[in-house]
Amino acid sequence: MRRSYMLSSSILLSAILSFSVFPTNVLAAQSFTTNATVNLQQGPIPNDPNMIRDPYDPDLPYPGDINDPGNDGTGSVGPLTLDYVSNLRFGTHELKQGGLTATAKNTHAMVQITDSRANGNGWTLQLRPDSLVGEQTGASLNNGYLYLGTEAIRKPSSNVSAPPVSKTLRIPIGSYENIVVAPQNTGLSTWTIGLNQDSNSPTQLVLNDTANAVADHYVGSLSWSLTNAPS
Structure with a gap:
């Protein structure tokens, strides 16, 4: 009887051990790894100018600016x-x-930039306001910003x-400044940069000294530059 008891106990213990280990082996055997794949390629270079958009609502087309008539965009592709x-x-x-x-x-003063590249390298928009020159007298105004x-x-x-992020807002006459910069992996697709929309912080021309200025119609170039990397 004692031998039979001991044998029975051994069998029961083996059964318990087998039962407790077996589910763990099954779970491990049912774990798998699969892949998700997608194929990307550089899109074609656009051969038509991008649509000019409303700086107040870029989902809408540009309505025009009564103070900048005839400006239909740069035509860049x-x-x-x-x-x-x-033109300001x-x-x-x-x-x-x-x-x-x-x-x-x-x-509706603004700048519009489109980055259709897939590399996310970023970009920099620079501006240089040049001296204002009188159309009749040739007089020059260059002390200001x-x-x-x-x-x-x-x-x-x-x-x-x-x-992208706004940088320098005050640009001395005759100097290039970074005004908007898109760091790496930002500024993709189309962006409008609206100017003169905030009555508390409008777009302004400041001339520090007009003591020797003469009456005339003054024109100064605004040189905009877009480079293909942040700086």
């Missing part, structure tokens, strides 16, 4: 383009001693990219 830049109009002002601060009249004011950086609703 390619993987990274400066699609639109505004500062109106008519009385010639006085001392300086002058003139606010832009534009209702252009203040862009608060920039409204927006994108169409279909754009999922992270935004």
Whole structure:
């Protein structure tokens, strides 16, 4: 009887051990790894200019600016383009001693950039305001700066990219400054950079000294530059 008991106990113990180990082996055997794949290739280089968009709502087409008539965009095509830049109009002002601060009249002043590249290398937008020269007298105004004011950086609703960032807003006449920079993996697809939209921080031309200025219609070039990497 004792031998039989001991044997029975051994069998029961073996059964318990086998039962407790077996499910673990089954679970391990049922674990697998599969793959998810996608094939990407560089898209074709655009051969038509990008649509110019409304800087207040980039899902809509550009409605035009009554203070910048005839400006239909740059017509640029390619993987990274400066699609639109505004001419800034500062109106008519009385010639006085001392300086002058003139606010832009534009209702839809803006810059539009499209980055169709797939590499996410980023980009930099620079601006240099040149001296203002009188059309009749040739007199030059170069002591001052252009203040862009608060920039409204927006994108169409279909754009999922992270935004570029605003940099320098105060640009001395005759100097290049970085005004908007897209760090790596940001600023993809189309972006509008609206100017003169905030009445508390508008776009302004500041002339520090007009004591020797003469009455004339002054024109100064705005040189916009888009480079294909952040700086």
